Amino acid sequence: MKHNYQLDAMRAIAALAIIAYHYTLFPCGWIGVQFFFVLSGFLISGIIIKNKKALPSKQTGAFFKDFYKRRVLRLFPLYFGYIGILALFNFFAGKPEAFDKEWPWLVTYSLNFRWLYQDYSFHMVYGHLWSLALEWQFYLIWPFFLWFVPQKRITPILLCLLPLSMLIRVLGYSVNEHLPYLVGYNGGATAKALAAYVLPFSHIDAFVFGALLCKVKVRRFLSRPQVIYSSMAMVVVTGLLLVALIPTYNLGAIGWPSNLPKAYQWIWGYSLLNFISAAIIAGIIEKGRARVLALSRSSLLQYLGKISYGIYVYHPIVIFGMLNVRNKVPQFTGKVIVELIIVISITIVIAHLSYEYFEKRFLTKRKPQPATNEFKPQVNKVPAERLTLELQEANN
Template identity: 25%
Template sequence: MRTITHAEFLALKRFPALDGMRAIAAVMVVFFHFAGPNWKWLNGWIGVHLFFVLSGFLITTLALREESRAGKLSLRDFYLRRAFRILPVYYAVLLVVVAFLWLRGEFTAYRLPDLLPYYLTFTNEWAMPGQIYGQSWTLGVEQKFYLVWPALMFTVGAFTLKRRLPMTIGLMVLAVFGHFSGISGLSAAAYFMILLGCLLALVMHSPGAFAVVRPFTHPLAALPVLVVAALVQTNIAEIDAVFGGSGGLIPVALYGVAIALLVTSTLGGGPVRWLLSVRPMAFVGERSYSLYLVQEIACFAVIYTIPRLSTPRLAAAVVITLVALVMADLLYRWVELPMIDLGRALITRPHARKTAPAAAVRQPELTTTSAGGLPGPP
């Protein structure tokens, strides 16, 4: 076992351990909501912050690689991919929530006339907390990140990597200021975690900066990093008290750094990567977005079917998670994958039309064969 090189990192097509991390994050959030006070020590709410770090890392990594491959990032293609990945299943679940409460005559009781303008426009983080479909506040944060980040980092002033790194750090400082000043509360911590993932992607894309984190790509580094992340997660309040009460930002930031290092340490194999990549983890991780969205619908289904599970406790959380996973699987197969494919088709079709004339012009050259009988270079 050894560390990986920068070239080996750039050659990676997938990061399989991230599926396991998504799976754990989604299940933690469900347990936080439905497992009851005996499981509060798990601090499952931090699962959404794990999602934020992974989102920042993946989105920025994909954008950087497209820029390296094509010379620039296509904002049109980026926004199409994000729209067809995020919007269809989000609105499908929202429609089910609205229809269910309307048919039960509880549309007004759950304050949906006030909440729908926020939910429909992805300003969810500004809606009243603790309401039905309230977990969607994270989507409001991420949608704004998707809108602003690529346009800011890949078009404005044609930023080089050397400029992007300090700019990202500067934005993280602004998020910290926003948190402690009370300007944006919970959203500031969320943006800090997303930017932390972006910073990791920028560091790993740069050959020079990659050398700093390369020691953490050793497969044996993942286990101690995982232990640190677990200790921070289960001792959030105590760590926050040590730092004089930061409103949770400092321990959450420490947790985010541990997650960033965990992502790094699972690139080169090892037992932790294997554990996070096994098929059950991948299955849940692939469906984690829908699982996160349908948890309240699953809760209603379980409570109305098995009333004794209406009290939050471990049994309720387990059953709700399983029911939500079945619903998520249906959404993944019938909504997510077809819409992702449709988005890809809309992206590739114009490119195919543009490249077809050029291919026709080069066709005579492609018929030239090399000594081995294969087409020669055009």
């Protein structure tokens, strides 16, 4: 089985939706982050589960050493390189203003926790890195969880984690609401619901749905067009009902605003969005007949998905630059749309150059090394599906 380029296209769509959201033109575009969480859960879980079956227990240490080496080489160079760029801007231009205060949270992959503090100094050029911090926190725990849970109990435990994740969101909400130094204390509904959005424990169900996709029966069920369309319809109908019932909900977000602050949406809403993301991924893998997936065949989107990590990391600094020059251009019809197109175009160019001339230098070091006495993968015994998961993980 070869690399699934259609999943790359879905990465691109998610990344572009996030850019439009940050440019305030697509209020529900933040949902793209949920798709990334579920996709990461699928790719990482698949690698762990397949290697767990294929490798003898005595190779566990060597496997995890190689696994984290590959993760570090994929994630760290761009992440810390971007932080280095921000540090240079701060040193020479004094912007972003609060970088000298917030950098310890950035370099320790803990910005998502920092978001909850009342004295957090948000800036758009680094605020988006919370999601990368959350994913890394999962990478430190999730692989070991899957590896050491008995094979026969994985599915029942995963299913139990789905309702548990909702209970954890309730707990996080309660803590955020009652601790004086957190934003939820005497805060509004959006501030109180922030913990359910940024804490890693709150998104267990995203990684659970991803792990469940490793089971063929689950994928085949979720890939059915009726499942994909009915789940999408449920999201739209539910959102429209919330818009009709809640005055502060606007139609632009289709009833799915960031943080999901009202109607206890922060409890059940993420699970529904994760379910849809899983269904879309299943439909692509199983070559489902749902026509809504046809866009994923675009070669342009597939390439943009390949560099989507860079698109996500770099886009806020491009938006920040645009916001600082937009007022110098006279108003005209469709100006905001033109600005967004320019932002996307510049971001793509930067991400392309970053991928070709910076990130690739580290990706080439991830190629499989010749077998040694310490770690000898049993290639002949590994199912072909493992190769697909490893190739997808390379661009995750």
